[in-house]
Amino acid sequence: MxxxxxxxxxxxxxxxxxxxxxxxxxxxxxxRFADEIDDTCLxxxxxxxxxxxxxxxxxxxxxxxxxxxxxxxxxxxxxxGPGQLVGYPIMKLPRPVDVVAHVRRLEEALIRTAADFxxxxxxxxxxxGVWVLGDPVEQRPQxxxxxxxxxxxxxxxxxGDDEFDARLHGPEYAPSNAGQRREDRKLAAIGIRVAKGxxxxxxxxxxxxxxxWFDRIIPCGIRDAGVTxxxxxxxxxxxxxxxxxxxxxxLKDVLEHAELRPREIxxxxx
Numbered sequence: 443m444x445x446x447x448x449x450x451x452x453x454x455x456x457x458x459x460x461x462x463x464x465x466x467x468x469x470x471x472x473x474r475f476a477d478e479i480d481d482t483c484l485x486x487x488x489x490x491x492x493x494x495x496x497x498x499x500x501x502x503x504x505x506x507x508x509x510x511x512x513x514x515x516x517x518x519x520x521x522x523g524p525g526q527l528v529g530y531p532i533m534k535l536p537r538p539v540d541v542v543a544h545v546r547r548l549e550e551a552l553i554r555t556a557a558d559f560x561x562x563x564x565x566x567x568x569x570x571g572v573w574v575l576g577d578p579v580e581q582r583p584q585x586x587x588x589x590x591x592x593x594x595x596x597x598x599x600x601x602g603d604d605e606f607d608a609r610l611h612g613p614e615y616a617p618s619n620a621g622q623r624r625e626d627r628k629l630a631a632i633g634i635r636v637a638k639g640x641x642x643x644x645x646x647x648x649x650x651x652x653x654x655w656f657d658r659i660i661p662c663g664i665r666d667a668g669v670t671x672x673x674x675x676x677x678x679x680x681x682x683x684x685x686x687x688x689x690x691x692x693l694k695d696v697l698e699h700a701e702l703r704p705r706e707i708x709x710x711x712x
Contacts, residue, residue, distance in 0.1 A: 444481045446480070446533070446693065446697050448482075448485055449484050451466065451484055454487065457486070457524065459491075460491040460511055461511065467530050467532065467642050470484065471637065471642050474532050474534060475534070475639070475640050481531070482531075482532045483644075484532065485528070485529050486529075487524065487528065489523065492504065492509070492659060493521075494512050494519040497516065498663065499518070499663060501660070502519050502660035504658045505607075514635055515634055515635045515642070516633050516635060517632070517633030519661070520656075520662060525648070525649055525651030525671070526649060529647075530644040532642060534639055534640050535640070537639060539636050541636055543700075544634065544636075547700050548644065548693075549632065552630045553572055554696070559688075561672065566626060569662075570631075570632045571628050571632050572632075572647075573667075576620070581624070582623060582624045583622075600615065600666045617653070617661050618653035618654045618668065620668020620670065625667055626667040627670035629669075629671070631645065631661075631662055647672075648670065649672050650672070650679060653669050
C-alpha cells in the first residue's frame, strides 16, 4: 500500500456540490488505477443533498418528492450537508478484494476519532457504520403514548407493522430524536464501491449538522434507530475544523498500517 495523501475539496462557505465531488472521485479513481497517483482521500463538506445507494427502496425516499441523487455505491439512502465531514478514500486493495475488511478499517478510524473527543462508540452487528448504543429496550421511554402496564414495553410499531411510516407520526418517531428516546443512533455512515480493485465513496461523520434533514427519509433504510452527532452527544458545539485533523490522523494510521492479507478462499469440496 502507498502512503495515504489527503486532498481538501472545500468546507463551510466553500462546501462542494455533490455531483462535482463525484466527478472528482471518478477522475482520481482512474488515476489511482493507472498508478499515476498514490492512495488518496478526498475530504469535503457538501451542500445539502440526499443520495441513494443501489439497495435503496422507493419507500425510503422523501415523501414530498425532494430530489435524490442515485449513486453507484453500496448501502441505501442518506443525507449529506453542512456540519457533516465526508471522506472518500480512493485506494488500491489487494486481490482478492475484501470489501468488508475495508469497511471495518474505516469504522475503526472513526471509532478512534470519537474516542479522542470523549465519546464511546461501537459497531452494531449487521449494520455498517459507527454507533452510539442506546439503553436496553425495556429501559427506554414508551412510544406511542402511555402504557397502563409499565412492566411490559409497548410494542414498537416501526418494527411490528410493515405499513407504519414514522414520518407520518410527528417528531416522536423522528430519527433526529433517537437520543431523546435513548435508542441506538448512528454517528457515521459508510457506503463504498470497489471498481477495478480501487475503492470509491466512503464515510460521512456527523459533527454538528441539522439532524432534522434525516427526518424526511428512512436513513440507511433503518426504521428502529436514528442518527446523532458529536455535538449532540458531547453537549457542546464541535466544529469540522476541530475534527478534520483527528480523522485524518486515524485514517492514516489505520489504512497505512493495516495488515492487508488477501482473504483465504477454501477450495471447492473442502
